[in-house]
Amino acid sequence: MKSLTRLVLPVLCVSHAAADPLIDSMNGVFERAETQYRLLMGSMENARHLPRSIKGDGSLATVPPEDWTSGFFPGCLWLVHEFEGAPEWREHALAYTRRLEGIRHFKGNHDGGFMLGCSYGNALRLCPADEHRAVLRDAAAALATRYNPAIGMIRSWDFGSFAFPVIIDNMMNLELLAWAAANGGGATLLEIAISHSDRTHEFHFRPDGSAYHVADFDPEKGWLRAYHAWQGRDVRSAWARGQAWALYGFTMMHRVTGNKLYLDRAVGVARFVMNHPNLPDDRIPYWDFGVAAPDGEPRDASSAAIMASGLIELSTMVPPADGGKLLEFAAAQLKSLSAAPYLADAGSNAGFLLRHSTGNLPEGSEIDVPLIYADYYFLEALLRYRALKSGIQRKNLSEVK
Numbered sequence: 001m002k003s004l005t006r007l008v009l010p011v012l013c014v015s016h017a018a019a020d021p022l023i024d025s026m027n028g029v030f031e032r033a034e035t036q037y038r039l040l041m042g043s044m045e046n047a048r049h050l051p052r053s054i055k056g057d058g059s060l061a062t063v064p065p066e067d068w069t070s071g072f073f074p075g076c077l078w079l080v081h082e083f084e085g086a087p088e089w090r091e092h093a094l095a096y097t098r099r100l101e102g103i104r105h106f107k108g109n110h111d112g113g114f115m116l117g118c119s120y121g122n123a124l125r126l127c128p129a130d131e132h133r134a135v136l137r138d139a140a141a142a143l144a145t146r147y148n149p150a151i152g153m154i155r156s157w158d159f160g161s162f163a164f165p166v167i168i169d170n171m172m173n174l175e176l177l178a179w180a181a182a183n184g185g186g187a188t189l190l191e192i193a194i195s196h197s198d199r200t201h202e203f204h205f206r207p208d209g210s211a212y213h214v215a216d217f218d219p220e221k222g223w224l225r226a227y228h229a230w231q232g233r234d235v236r237s238a239w240a241r242g243q244a245w246a247l248y249g250f251t252m253m254h255r256v257t258g259n260k261l262y263l264d265r266a267v268g269v270a271r272f273v274m275n276h277p278n279l280p281d282d283r284i285p286y287w288d289f290g291v292a293a294p295d296g297e298p299r300d301a302s303s304a305a306i307m308a309s310g311l312i313e314l315s316t317m318v319p320p321a322d323g324g325k326l327l328e329f330a331a332a333q334l335k336s337l338s339a340a341p342y343l344a345d346a347g348s349n350a351g352f353l354l355r356h357s358t359g360n361l362p363e364g365s366e367i368d369v370p371l372i373y374a375d376y377y378f379l380e381a382l383l384r385y386r387a388l389k390s391g392i393q394r395k396n397l398s399e400v401k
Contacts, residue, residue, distance in 0.1 A: 040351030113173030140180030171249025237290030248310030302374035
């Protein structure tokens with residue numbers, strides 16, 4: 001594994017003997033989450049839908065269970081319950097998780113890990129039950145149907161003029177396969193996850209360590225046809241959230257398999273984002289690493305939240321000196337997200353916790369708005385940080401039976 005010695009970080013003026021200010025702030029952040037999510041639940045007029053973002057007029061935007069973001073709000077409720085331990089939040093989490101039971105066999109996209117891993121997966125971690133295991137096994141089997149042996153990858157989308165599109169985001173759905181392979185779903189599911197990771201490692205990255213968003217393949221020959229930017233600025237530029245998905249996904253796959261190739265890939269992405277000259281001082285990236293402050297471009301808090309969560313786990317897999325740099329960087333991101341202008345005031349932001357995320361700027365969609373997955377990975381990162389610093393044993397989905 002290459003060293004991280006090139007990472008240059010500001011010295012955080014905190015004594016190692018002193019209380020950790022980030023941990024000290026968590027009670028306030030989770031209290032804010034409780035306030036915000038009560039507001040969100042009170043705004044849910046459709047008993048089937050779940051919150052995703054806000055509309056142009058500032059009102060709540062919700063989605064049906066089939067939307068790729070549907071599992072994040074139930075996941076947020078589980079994470080609040082994990083922090084609080086209160087039965088009230090377990091009941092809220094269970095109620096919203098069960099809204100997704102009907103998509104356990106859904107094959108319309110590659111996002112079963114997002115939709116059901118973040119909802120039923122957290123349910124299994126925190127409230128083990130056979131019903132949760134059964135849904136997760138069904139979801140993994142449905143996801144596996146999108147695998148093409150000729151390409152060795154899982155098809156991401158069924159729309160557009162692509163032949164066989166694979167997006168970097170798809171790395172995030174592989175933990176569902178790994179869990180199911182070890183829990184009654186069959187070894188083939190892990191083989192699919194490994195094949196997809198190997199091919200992503202081979203085809204999705206530039207020499208500087210950054211990831212393309214979309215790689216399109218010939219479904220019969222398995223050949224790479226083209227790269228596409230899609231949610232990024234252009235194919236030469238590095239879409240911020242794509243780098244976050246890559247960092248988190250390869251870190252997770254190293255945990256699952258122990259494959260050093262995946263660890264090196266995750267470290268390479270970390271090096272790219274942490275050293276990038278266009279990264280702002282508060283460590284919250286613009287929506288694409290190809291833009292800089294003078295361009296007046298929006299930030300993407302969701303990218304920072306995902307990066308921070310991935311970096312915290314990655315910090316435990318590398319030598320201590322490198323791990324310290326990764327953890328320090330993640331803590332700086334979380335400190336920025338835990339305060340204005342990113343943390344929403346109580347009762348504002350339509351009930352979402354974080355502000356200033358960007359979904360798909362090239363398509364003019366969800367620009368400088370709250371996004372539910374930003375909240376989810378922010379809360380997960382805080383819990384991961386607390387566990388690491390406090391010696392609390394905290395399992396990931398793939399580590400749960």
